[in-house]
Amino acid sequence: MRTRSSRLIAVVAVFSVASLPARAQTDTALKLTTTNPTAASEFRAGVSDFQNISFESAAAHFKAAVAADPNFGLARVLYASTTPELNPNQQDVELNRGVADAARATNKELILAAAYREATLGHTDAANALFRAASQLMPADQLAAWSASGGFGAPLATTRDFVTRHPTYPLGYNTLAYQAWLSGDRAAAIAAATRQIELLPTAPNPHDTYAEILQWNGQFAEAAAHYKQATTLSPRFPEAYAGLAEVAALQGQYDQARAYLNQAIANAWTPQQKLGYMRQIVGTYIVEGAPPEAVTKSLEAAIAEAKAQGDGRTAAVLYSQLATVQANMGNANAAHQTLALAKAASANVPWNVHYYGSMAHGLMKHWAPAGQELTALKSQAASDPTVSKDLIAALEGYQLTQQGKAAEALPILMAADTTNVLVMNRIAEAHAALGHSAEAAAWNNKVNANYALNLGDFTNVNSRRRAKLATATKK
DSSP states (O other): OOOOOOOOHHHHHOOOOSOOOGGGTTTTOOOOOOHHHHHHHHHHHHHHHHHOOOHHHHHHHHHHHHHOOOHHHHHHHHHHHOOOOSOOOHHHHHHHHHHHTTTTHHHHHHHHHHHHHHHTTTOOOHHHHHHHHHHHTTTTTTTHHHHHHHHGGSSHHHHHHHHHHOOTTTHHHHHHHHHHHHHHHHHHHHHHHHHHHHHHTTTTTHHHHHHHHHTTTTOOOHHHHHHHHHHTTSOOTTHHHHHHHHHHTTTTTTHHHHHHHHHHHHTSHHHHHHHHHHHHHHHHHHTTTTTTHHHHHHHHHHHHHHHHOOHHHHHHHHHHHHHHHHHHHHHHHHHHHHHHHHHSSSSSOOHOOOOOOOHHHTTTTHHHHHHHHHHHHHHHHTOOOTTTHHHHHHHHHHHHHHHHHHHHHHHHHSSSSSSHHHHHHHHHHHHHHTTOOHHHHHHHHHHHHHOOOTTHHHHHHHHHHHHHHHHHHTO
């Protein structure tokens, strides 16, 4: 489904003995220094999966390569950069050891290992310089060129130029499909996704990407067909089951959506991926408007799984989401207790906890603590670039609207991303509070007509539930 904004594909594929005919001449771009045949074989299998955007399978192969040759620095860096099994401290240790080991290999391996370490650590300028050096060392390699151009992070114009210069390279079309869609060029998005399948028909992700674009375009039957095809291809691709769940939920088939997500869980590569699908099951209950007991039960199951995995941050977020459910039920005592559990679950309170904490207090009309949580969220945003500015605007707009200040809320909301489902729904609510029935209905209809459903995003599914309810009550 969704591509990840990772530079790994650009880094690793220059080593691969890929099945793509157009790349046959680049198979010797880098001769691996490991003398262990199992390590080399697993590494190349990982690279092949990764360049075909089967990330979890790739990580498993990189891990096997390191197990076969613990001194294989490049494999260690790539494993540390892709696996969810390591905490940040462990990841740093593995990245640094990998680069140190790669320093005893060739210059190419060292440069690539260092480039990916810098990219993983978020040091974009340093990573880009290293990627350009790698491309200069291997000028005939398309993946090296793709990396030097910016990969997933390249602007749309750069991606289009890359595809023009490398018309038989599948990854360029994957990136182009999503970027074209987001720019409003639906025809170009569908064409790019179609071309990726033509170039790489036996890998699951191209079918998944095409299915997702079709889903967003409202072509549910065609999307489901390609999601199903992705589930039949190798390596196993549980994200396609999640795509099927989205299509089912968009058509009101919530039990079927949960059945698909249980299949995703059964095929998950890691405990972390399983937890992600459990959170999406929560989303099916939310968008359905299911009884609070069903939502609570699914949230509690996800919390238990997060705690079993030692994932305090996810547990904290899930507790704070549960608090909003309890607050909406009017159970103030339970909501306050659950918010306390959310803040105690992780040494560093995730910013999401402040967002949902503010929402919970707002639902209970406790405006002083709601404002305090909003202030805490804004404070965290000042030093944490991962804090969503759109969620801050939506939260501020919600509080103002609920306190009878919808006229003040609208300018704040309109300054945010008005293609964001949450923002659109809050704009609708502000208009409704001002008596602007037509405007409110128009914004809610935009939400209802947006098929980029993300069942794992609590705000996304909640916004859809509210828009659906508001639209139904007007009929």
